[in-house]
Amino acid sequence: MKDLHISIEKNGEQTKVGTIQGDGISDAVFRYDRAWLDREDAIPVSLSLPLQEEAFSSKKTKTFFEGLLPEGFTKRSVAKWMHADDQDYLTMLSGLGQECLGAIQVMEGNSKPPKARYTRMTEQQLREFAAEGAIKSAELVTALHLSLAGASGKTGLYFDADNQCWYLPEGTAPSTHIVKQSHVRFKDIVTNEQLCLTTAKNLGISVPSSFAVNTEDENLLFATPRYDRVLTEKHRVLDGLPVPLRLHQEDMAQALGIPAENKYEIVPSGYCEKICGLLRDFSSNPIRDILDFWNRIIFNDLIGNTDGHLKNFSFLYDENLAGLHLAPAYDIVSTTIYPGHTRTLSMYIGDSNAIDQIQRSDFIEGAGRSGIRSAVILRQLDTMAEHFEKAISQAADTLQEKGYKDAGTIKDRILETSGYKYL
Incomplete structure (x- = not known):
């Protein structure tokens, strides 16, 4: 039987919050410890796993905790190194969970952590x-x-x-x-x-x-x-x-309870709207964070980043776990400069996810569904589009001075292939 102890760091101290128990991935469930639930300062490890006495389903447990693991080739390679099936997230988590993204730590049973x-x-x-x-x-x-x-x-x-x-x-x-x-x-x-x-x-x-x-x-x-x-x-x-x-964090797929394999919005599912809903309900500064989130959506279109999926947006918690906000942007690249790469964005903007087809009306529609006045989003769109070419040119010049000899060429490719030329 699997018995994984889950702890979270607060102000530099790890505190046990619950356990994952079960015979395997099909029946393993997470449950908060009574001692954690009784604390006045207790918080959920995820917005998708609210504080409650009952154990969560194996599906909800797997969705959040598997989201702590590497994906793709790295995950398969790790499983091979550990002599485990690449679907066995419990075994991989027990081996890798001493240093996760965020402040969560995973330990097997009552075993002592390895020496730091x-x-x-x-x-x-x-x-x-x-x-x-x-x-x-x-x-x-x-x-x-x-x-x-x-x-x-x-x-x-x-x-x-x-x-x-x-x-x-x-x-x-x-x-x-x-x-x-x-x-x-x-x-x-x-x-x-x-x-x-x-x-x-x-x-x-x-x-x-x-x-x-x-x-x-x-x-x-x-x-x-x-x-x-x-x-x-x-x-x-x-x-x-x-x-x-360690500061606690969780990506938007985890916060929404969406499995990592569904991080791309293949069919219209309201990902932008759902993220804005989380920011509105839980952020310490919801107005700022919602506007920042939409700036990043606009920027991904301008730069030609079709890999801006749910796991590339995160919540970051304060060191005392008392508040949370939108984490800094990360994993931003222009994918459209590579021939043959998809020109389909990872999330819909309004009714479209195709860089070549997105129009102002899509931003208006997306803003409305997210509960934002269209004039606000259009002002952000126009401001960013107006300053984009100057911003990327300045960035290319700065990087070339630092020795990035191909920065100018990549800048030109971005301006030729990204959504910038359509807005």
Whole structure:
């Protein structure tokens, strides 16, 4: 019988909130502990799993907790490393759950967590990670007991910015950065993502300060500071390094109780409307967050990002779990610059999800369904479209000065292929 203990970090301390128990994935259910329910400061681990005494169904349990795991090739590789079926999310979670996205920790029964420590990486190790592709990424996340949602080759590492050193976070030691391999995805993906993020920042969208890691060859790594990790003045010290606090987060698929395999809106299902409903009901600043969310929807169309699915939007909780808000934007790339890639957006805007067909009327319709006055959305659309070319040109110039030699070419491809030319 599976017996997984679920805890959540608050102000730097892990507290058990419940258990997942069952003979397998078909009957495993999550239930909150009585002690957690009795606390005045108790919160649900997910908006889709509200505080209640009764156990949740195996389907609801699986939808949220499987959403903590990697997807696609990385998931299959991790399952192979663990000698598990790639549908057995419980076994993978028990092996990877000591360091998840957000503040949740998963432990098998009453077992003690592995020792936390930071081990400095050599230049050779960084080069190997950059060069060896998604298999090496899967090997690392398994060895480090690390669970990162998503389908690309990536892992969590600790970066000592003062000394420009990278460390492997072992056991329950939290990482500070998500590091992606460049060549396991698309050509020039590092420059592409950095250009898109810099453009988004120029247009006032909150994004992490990502950067490329030069491994002295062409296999670049792309590092993004984790917005769900934060250093405070009262931080602990481990192996001479300050230990960040974990901040709870959940992506919109988890919050809505939608399985990861349905993260793309294939048929009209009101994903934008549903996200705005969550923001309106639960955000600490709903008006700001709803407008920020629509800015990102507009930006995805302008930049040609057809991969802006439910799992690429998240809630981020305060360190004391008292409030939540829309997390910074992440995983933004222009997919339309790659020949043959879909021109279908991941979420409908009004009645359309085709970049070549979306019109102002679709934004008006989408705004109305989300409970927003059309004039507000059209003003945001016009402002962003008006400043887009200047913002991306400035971003390309900045990156070229930093050594991203193909930034200008990618900028031109975006302007030629994205939704910008249709608005």
